Amino acid sequence: MTPLRSGSNSSGISEFLLNCFVRSPSLQRWLSLPLSLLFLLAMGANAILLITIRLEASLHQPMYYLLSLLSLLDIVLCLTVIPKVLVIFWFDLRxxxxxxxxxxxxxxxSFLxxxxxxxxxxxxxxxxxxxxxxxxxxxxxxxxxxKAAIFVLARNAIITVCLPILSSRLHYCGRNVIENCICANMSVSRLSCDDVTINRLLQFVGGWTLLGSDLILIFLSYTLILRAVLRLKAEGAVAKALSTCGSHxxxxxxxxxILLVFVLTHVAKKKVSPDVPILLNVLHHVIPAALNPIVYGVRTQEIKHGIQKLLKKGW
Incomplete structure (x- = not known):
């Protein structure tokens, strides 16, 4: 544990140490390569998608603007988490x-x-x-x-701001080693000698209110879509409609x-290795980001044609 320096907050703590698989150096080495490749893939694929939508006039449509927003969110999430994890793996800068x-x-x-x-x-x-x-x-x-983009940004930015504010007001009593690769709310809060019931409750209620309500509305939408598709009589209409929303x-x-698996392993942490939920938490910030543009690029003909046109122009 590093000595604590005063002046940064009421507890006198100026920094934390991230214990990112420090008990498993071999795991760090094995993870560093696939994690690096996933990170580069996520950054490159999302950048290509953003450039394609920006430069290809035929893609200047609401659906592709929403896809651009998704790519921007993925890039920010990756940059927030993965570089620090890789620095820990490579240089032990915890x-x-x-x-x-x-x-x-x-x-x-907020960005999740x-x-x-x-x-x-x-x-x-x-x-x-x-x-x-x-x-x-x-x-x-x-x-x-x-309006949708403003709602997306405002809703999550405002509601989740309480978590770091509450964590900043806790007293940490000299402990500054986080048993995680990232500064997750409860990983930080449990270092405090204060009562963190409010932090835990806010994390649970806020998370399930935001993500839970989104998932309910998402599956309701696709249930209505499926019902409408099955009523289509035109030849090939069902296949075309399902293909249109299949990638989504x-x-x-x-x-x-992956979010549900993370929650279940966290609940059953006494029965699984403590490294499993930590690993899933890290992967949840990079695997969806790497898959999103690839799946859309493969399954959406307009995007595929847009990328091909840009490549031909480049040549």
């Missing part, structure tokens, strides 16, 4: 300042909520496109996307599944 730790906590909580909310709005976009196609151009407009549903299902 220290993180008190302010940087709270900032990372805030970005992780923003990503979930963006998935919800994209599900609504597909619902309107398939269930009310004639009204789609009047409902899903550029103004709708702007795959990514949302993966996002939800």
């Amino acid at each position: 220290s993180i300042s008190f302010v940087a730790c709270l900032l990372q906590m805030y970005i992780m909580n 909520g923003m990503e979930s909310c963006t998935f919800m709005i994209m599900a609504y976009d597909r619902y309107v496109a398939i269930c009310h196609p004639l009204r789609y151009p009047t409902i899903i407009t550029d103004q709708f996307v702007i 549903f795959i990514l949302i299902l993966f996002f939800s599944t």
Whole structure:
């Protein structure tokens, strides 16, 4: 444990130490390569997607603007978590300042909520496109996307700001070693000698209120879409409609599944290695970010053609 220096907060702590698989050096070495590749893939794929949508005029449509928002959120989440984890793996630089730790906590909580909310709005976009196609151009407009983006940012930025504020007001009584790779709310709060019931309750209620409500609305949208698709009589209409929203549903299902697995392993932490939920938490910030642009690029013909056109121009 490093000596604590005063002047940064009421507890006199100026930095934390992230114990990121320090008991398993071999695990650090094995993880560093795939994690680096996933990080580079996420950054590169999302950058290509953003550039393609920006430069290809045929992609200047509400659905692709929402996809651009998703890519931006993925990039920020990756940059907030993965570089620090890799620095720990490669150089054993485990220290993180008190302010940087709270900032990372805030970005992780707010941007994961923003990503979930963006998935919800994209599900609504597909619902309107398939269930009310004639009204789609009047409902899903550029103004709708702007208002939706403001809602996504404001809702999650405001609601999650309480977590780092509460953590900053705790007294840490000399302990500054976080048993995690990231500054998760409860990993930081449990170092305190204060009562952290409010922190725990806010994390639980806020998380399930935001993510839970999003997931309910997402699956409601796809239930209505499926019901509408099964009623289509035109030849090939069912396959086309399912293909249109298939990529969306795959990514949302993966996002939800990995989050559910993380929650279950955290609840059953006495029966699994403590490293498992920590690893899942790290992977949840990079695997969806790497998969999102790839799945959309493979399954969406317009994006695939846009990327091909840009590559031909580059040559």
